[in-house]
Amino acid sequence: MTPGLMQPVPLQTSAILRYAATAHPRREIVSRQIDAPLWRYDYAALERRAARVANLLATLGVSPGERVSSLGWNTHRHLELFYGVSGAGVVLHTANPRLFDEQVAYTINHAESAVLFFEKNLAALVERIAPRLTTVKTFIVLSDEVPHEAGALDVLSYERLIAAESDGFDWPSFDENAGAFLCYTSGTTGDPKGVLYSHRAIVLHAMGAGLNSAFGFTAFDVVMPCPSLYHATAWGLPFVAPLCGAKLVLPGDKMDGASLHELIEGEGVTFTGGVPTIWTMYLAYLEQTGQATRTLKRVMIGGSAVPRAMAETFKRKYGVDVLQIWGMTETCPLGVIASPTPALAERGEEAMQEVIWTRQGRLQFGVELRTVDDDGADTPRDGETPGALKVRGPWTVQRYYRQPADAVDAEGWFDTGDIATLDADGFMRITDRAKDVIKSGGEWISSIDLENVAVGCPGVKIAAVIGVPHPKWEERPLLVIEPHQGEVVSAAAVLDYLAPRIAKWWMPEEVVFAEVPLTATGKIDKKALRQVVTQASGKTPG
Ligand code: ADP
Numbered sequence: 001m002t003p004g005l006m007q008p009v010p011l012q013t014s015a016i017l018r019y020a021a022t023a024h025p026r027r028e029i030v031s032r033q034i035d036a037p038l039w040r041y042d043y044a045a046l047e048r049r050a051a052r053v054a055n056l057l058a059t060l061g062v063s064p065g066e067r068v069s070s071l072g073w074n075t076h077r078h079l080e081l082f083y084g085v086s087g088a089g090v091v092l093h094t095a096n097p098r099l100f101d102e103q104v105a106y107t108i109n110h111a112e113s114a115v116l117f118f119e120k121n122l123a124a125l126v127e128r129i130a131p132r133l134t135t136v137k138t139f140i141v142l143s144d145e146v147p148h149e150a151g152a153l154d155v156l157s158y159e160r161l162i163a164a165e166s167d168g169f170d171w172p173s174f175d176e177n178a179g180a181f182l183c184y185t186s187g188t189t190g191d192p193k194g195v196l197y198s199h200r201a202i203v204l205h206a207m208g209a210g211l212n213s214a215f216g217f218t219a220f221d222v223v224m225p226c227p228s229l230y231h232a233t234a235w236g237l238p239f240v241a242p243l244c245g246a247k248l249v250l251p252g253d254k255m256d257g258a259s260l261h262e263l264i265e266g267e268g269v270t271f272t273g274g275v276p277t278i279w280t281m282y283l284a285y286l287e288q289t290g291q292a293t294r295t296l297k298r299v300m301i302g303g304s305a306v307p308r309a310m311a312e313t314f315k316r317k318y319g320v321d322v323l324q325i326w327g328m329t330e331t332c333p334l335g336v337i338a339s340p341t342p343a344l345a346e347r348g349e350e351a352m353q354e355v356i357w358t359r360q361g362r363l364q365f366g367v368e369l370r371t372v373d374d375d376g377a378d379t380p381r382d383g384e385t386p387g388a389l390k391v392r393g394p395w396t397v398q399r400y401y402r403q404p405a406d407a408v409d410a411e412g413w414f415d416t417g418d419i420a421t422l423d424a425d426g427f428m429r430i431t432d433r434a435k436d437v438i439k440s441g442g443e444w445i446s447s448i449d450l451e452n453v454a455v456g457c458p459g460v461k462i463a464a465v466i467g468v469p470h471p472k473w474e475e476r477p478l479l480v481i482e483p484h485q486g487e488v489v490s491a492a493a494v495l496d497y498l499a500p501r502i503a504k505w506w507m508p509e510e511v512v513f514a515e516v517p518l519t520a521t522g523k524i525d526k527k528a529l530r531q532v533v534t535q536a537s538g539k540t541p542g
Helices: 013-023 043-059 076-087 101-111 120-132 158-163 199-210 237-244 257-267 276-289 308-318 349-358 447-454 491-498 526-537
Strands: 028-033 036-042 067-071 091-094 115-118 138-141 155-157 179-185 193-198 222-225 247-250 271-274 298-301 321-327 334-337 361-363 368-372 387-392 414-422 427-433 437-440 443-446 460-470 474-483 510-513
Touching (some): 043 158, 067 120, 076 091, 076 115, 076 179, 115 120, 120 138, 199 237, 199 334, 237 247, 321 361, 368 414, 447 474
Parallel strands (some): 067 115, 138 155
Antiparallel strands (some): 334 361, 368 387, 414 427, 437 443
16 A cells, blocks of 8 residues: 555544634624523634633643543533533543433543533532542532532632633644543443544544535534533534534523524524424424524434424424434434435425435435344345344444443444334434333433332332333333232332332333233343233334
8 A cells, every 4th residue: 555645634623623713713602601691702712711721621630631521501611611621632521410310420430530510500410429429529610600509519610710721722733533522321221331432533523414415504504502512412513513614502401492492583593403302392382472483494303203293394384494313422423314315306395305204314424324134134225124223434433431342343333223224215214223222302211220120119020111102202111010910009009119219200101001021031022012002002102
């Protein structure tokens, strides 16, 4: 091979920041704050404040390669951590405040973070978990004040700290494969698993997502990320928007219909995105108030299947195109996106919309897909034969953080746990989920964990959990109980038993009593169980 002779400049997040600050310095960033008016500044000012963060880390003695954690909403200060921390070569672990306390503490300890940044309305959570944090030495509230709720904790103020730092920083150049962001994903059971995004993956993902066949932003776009910054870095939007010079609107922690509409109309948002639950609430708000959106052109929806009616309402009633995406924390998260093609357009508008509205998306550059049968052989790309969905590419996980073995097979394929079909046009459709989890409003509920608790209820022989569709939360858990012979167990008794033992939002939607079918190896046969439940309750399990 002849070595190429172009510059081996590493792909780093600081390059995105420097580009936006230089090429689009006055392009605005607007952010909701917690209990304060909207914050406004621009990319040039973002770089200056990110520089202060980078200098602060040095002052605190945090070295490149080390980790710090954040418990933050979609706010400008959290965005400053995105660039200030990663730009300095430190890894930002974006902890998920919606996990159980033990899991939040677990992830911060597992990351071995030295510093914890948190929003002021998460002070009570921080105070609760603080005694369990084994490595955090410094607590910094993302505010200009120290909240009283922090009680015994010695909490420093972000604004006061960064005010003491210089707003100039020489962004260092380092290996593009260095870790930048650490995101934990809750799996089927057990502890959350860390996915450590490299700088290279983040930059390539942002460039891929910026393509016209994907999000395709221009400098005229106004982009509002509703996926949380702690959920796979808000699907990369905080990188794609500055890369394209788009205005960025951050909705804070307010995702209700009225708050989103106020920002969309007030700031001229052209592109937004998030999980279906948020758009169910938004469409209900528009319907109830008889309003429409003047500026919104496209909304990207993913994390769970987009109901066809949702896509149709957006398009037909409000003239807004829905882009369905499928992805995972393990894929940064963009995997596929339902974008039109000339071949589809030739079939006519109706036929094209039908495909766009009912498929998770289409192949994108940077993510290879295959579906395989039980023997590992490729299933035909006929749009009909389902198989286990596997992915591979430069922004797909190789190995979970601090795990001894790779998460991929010998050829680099990562098994997504989803079951899907692929067709000759490159469209992918999720048909089922092999992993035993339920996704409620964008957050995971482990059916296995829930079953393990429920089976402890007196009189219960087998407890089995499946997901059922829900109009607001997309999916909710349904609990099937088979009591011991001769025992009488009531639904109320089971729910009373669960209440003190699980998080409120894990509470099953319904309890059904039935004989639970088992596989030949004695495991709960979820496929057969879904049929049993359909017969018992007339519901269609998800
Ligand atoms: P994210 O934070 O992006 O939701 P997760 O890793 O928590 O990522 O979840 C990924 C899983 O969510 C996928 O494996 C799939 O089961 C589900 N998912 C994501 N997007 C879609 C979609 N458009 N349709 C159906 N399921 C989806």
